[in-house]
Amino acid sequence: MTTSTTEKRSRSRGGAPSAPTLRGTPTSRGTGQPRPGTPTRVRDLLLTRPARAAGSLLGPLTARISAGARRILAPVTDVVSPLGWFLLAVVVVLGTLGLAFGWDEARIAAVLGILLLALSVAFILGRSAYAVELDLARTRVAVGDRAIGGVTVSNASDRTLLPASLELPVGSATALFHLPRLRPDQQHEDLFSIPTQRRAVIVVGPVRSVRQDPLGLLRRQMTWTDPTDLYVHPQTTPLVGSAAGFIKDLEGLPTKELSSADVSFHALRDYVPGDDRRHIHWKTTARTNTLMVRQFEETRRSHLAVALSTNTAEYDGEPGFELAVSVASSIGLQAIREQRNLSVLTQAGPLRSDTGRNLLDSATRIEGRVLRATAVDLARTTADAVPNASVVFLIVGASVTPSQLRSSAASIPPGIRCLAVRCIDGAQASRASIGDLTVLTLGNLGDLALVLRKAAA
Incomplete structure (x- = not known):
C-alpha cells in the first residue's frame, strides 16, 4: 500500500498522521464539473449530516422529556414547602x-x-368536596368607596368535613379564612372588604383551600373559583351644563365652507338643476318670480379631544398625576353624557371612550412612567389623530413650561379651540392666557367646574 505525501511528512516529524484529504474540484453550480483547489475532509463528509440529523431530533425529544418530567413531578414539588x-x-x-x-x-x-x-x-391526605362561591357586590368602584364581597362555602359531600383554611388572594395580599367543621349540606359565609385608596385593577381570587401540617413542611392547595377583576376607578366630579360651558353651540361650530344642506343658514341663491326642492324659498320665489334656494354654512359637530400626558417627569408627584387622570376622566364623562364625539389620547395611544364604563376602565389601567415623548409630542399626535376636533384639552403637569405650552398650542390647527389644564396638587385655581391658548391651573378636583366656567366666560 502506498502512503500519501501528507502522511509521510507527518510521520517524519514524529506526529500522528493527519486526516486524509481529497484533493479535487468541488462542482460548480449547474455544471456538475469539479473545480480544483479546495480540500474536503472525509470525516466531515461522513459525520456532518448524521450529527445534524441527530441534533435536530434530540432537541425536541429532550424538551418533551423535561416537560413530561415536570408534569409528573408537579404534584410533589408543589406540595413541598x-x-x-x-x-x-x-x-x-x-x-x-x-x-x-x-x-x-x-x-x-x-x-x-x-x-x-x-x-x-x-x-x-384526603379529599374535600366544597361548593365555593365568590361574590363581589360591585366589580367597579371609585377611589375611596367600599368594595365588599363574600365567600360562601358549603359541604357538597355526604360526610362531615373537618376544619380547614381558605385563602383569598387580593392583589399582592392574601386574606385567610378559617372554616369550621361542616356537616353535609351545611353552609358557612364570610364577608370581607377591600381597601380602595388607590386607582388600580385588583385581581380578587381564586379561592383556594389549604391543608398543611403544623410545622408547614407540606402544603396542599385546591382551587375552587376563578379570579375576578375589581376596577378601582379614578375619582370624577360632575360638570353641570354643556360641559361647564366650554362649548356653547349645541349644533356645532360653523365654518366658512358652504353647503346645500345643513343647519346654519347663510343666504339665498338661484336654483340650479339638481338642487333639493325642499330647500326652495317660496316667498322669495313668488316675489322675484325666480326660483330661489337656501344656502347653508357647513357646521362641524362638537368633537372633544382630551390629550392626557402620562409622562411622570412632567408632574410634581403621584398626587398631581392622579389629579390629571381624574380631570381627563371627568371631562370625558361629561362629553359622553352630552352625546358628543369624544377622543381620549395618551402617549401610549388612544383610550376606549365609546361608553363611560369603557372610558373609566381604560383610565384605571393608565400607568405613568418617564417617557421621551413630552406634552408637545402628544399635542402633535392629537392634531394628526383628531383633525376634525372642535375643542382640545391638554392635561399636563406642573413641570411643563410656558414655551412648551406655546409649542403645543401651535401644533393644533387654526379654528380649533385649545385649553391647557395644569394639574398641581394643592395649587390655587387660576386662569391665564398664552396667546390664543387658555391655561387653567387646578389644584383640587372640586374646582374643575369653576375653572371651566371661567374659561368659557
Whole structure:
C-alpha cells in the first residue's frame, strides 16, 4: 500500500498522521464539473449530516422529556414547602455524614427528619368536596368607596368535613379564612372588604383551600373559583351644563365652507338643476318670480379631544398625576353624557371612550412612567389623530413650561379651540392666557367646574 505525501511528512516529524484529504474540484453550480483547489475532509463528509440529523431530533425529544418530567413531578414539588425542601436537604446531608463517618448522632437526626416528613404526609391526605362561591357586590368602584364581597362555602359531600383554611388572594395580599367543621349540606359565609385608596385593577381570587401540617413542611392547595377583576376607578366630579360651558353651540361650530344642506343658514341663491326642492324659498320665489334656494354654512359637530400626558417627569408627584387622570376622566364623562364625539389620547395611544364604563376602565389601567415623548409630542399626535376636533384639552403637569405650552398650542390647527389644564396638587385655581391658548391651573378636583366656567366666560 502506498502512503500519501501528507502522511509521510507527518510521520517524519514524529506526529500522528493527519486526516486524509481529497484533493479535487468541488462542482460548480449547474455544471456538475469539479473545480480544483479546495480540500474536503472525509470525516466531515461522513459525520456532518448524521450529527445534524441527530441534533435536530434530540432537541425536541429532550424538551418533551423535561416537560413530561415536570408534569409528573408537579404534584410533589408543589406540595413541598421551602421549609420542607430545607429539611429534606438536611436529612440527606446528615444521613450521608452518618454513614460515611459512623456518626450515630447524624444518623439519629436524619431518621427524625424522615419521621417528621412522614407524619406531615398524614395532614395533607384526603379529599374535600366544597361548593365555593365568590361574590363581589360591585366589580367597579371609585377611589375611596367600599368594595365588599363574600365567600360562601358549603359541604357538597355526604360526610362531615373537618376544619380547614381558605385563602383569598387580593392583589399582592392574601386574606385567610378559617372554616369550621361542616356537616353535609351545611353552609358557612364570610364577608370581607377591600381597601380602595388607590386607582388600580385588583385581581380578587381564586379561592383556594389549604391543608398543611403544623410545622408547614407540606402544603396542599385546591382551587375552587376563578379570579375576578375589581376596577378601582379614578375619582370624577360632575360638570353641570354643556360641559361647564366650554362649548356653547349645541349644533356645532360653523365654518366658512358652504353647503346645500345643513343647519346654519347663510343666504339665498338661484336654483340650479339638481338642487333639493325642499330647500326652495317660496316667498322669495313668488316675489322675484325666480326660483330661489337656501344656502347653508357647513357646521362641524362638537368633537372633544382630551390629550392626557402620562409622562411622570412632567408632574410634581403621584398626587398631581392622579389629579390629571381624574380631570381627563371627568371631562370625558361629561362629553359622553352630552352625546358628543369624544377622543381620549395618551402617549401610549388612544383610550376606549365609546361608553363611560369603557372610558373609566381604560383610565384605571393608565400607568405613568418617564417617557421621551413630552406634552408637545402628544399635542402633535392629537392634531394628526383628531383633525376634525372642535375643542382640545391638554392635561399636563406642573413641570411643563410656558414655551412648551406655546409649542403645543401651535401644533393644533387654526379654528380649533385649545385649553391647557395644569394639574398641581394643592395649587390655587387660576386662569391665564398664552396667546390664543387658555391655561387653567387646578389644584383640587372640586374646582374643575369653576375653572371651566371661567374659561368659557
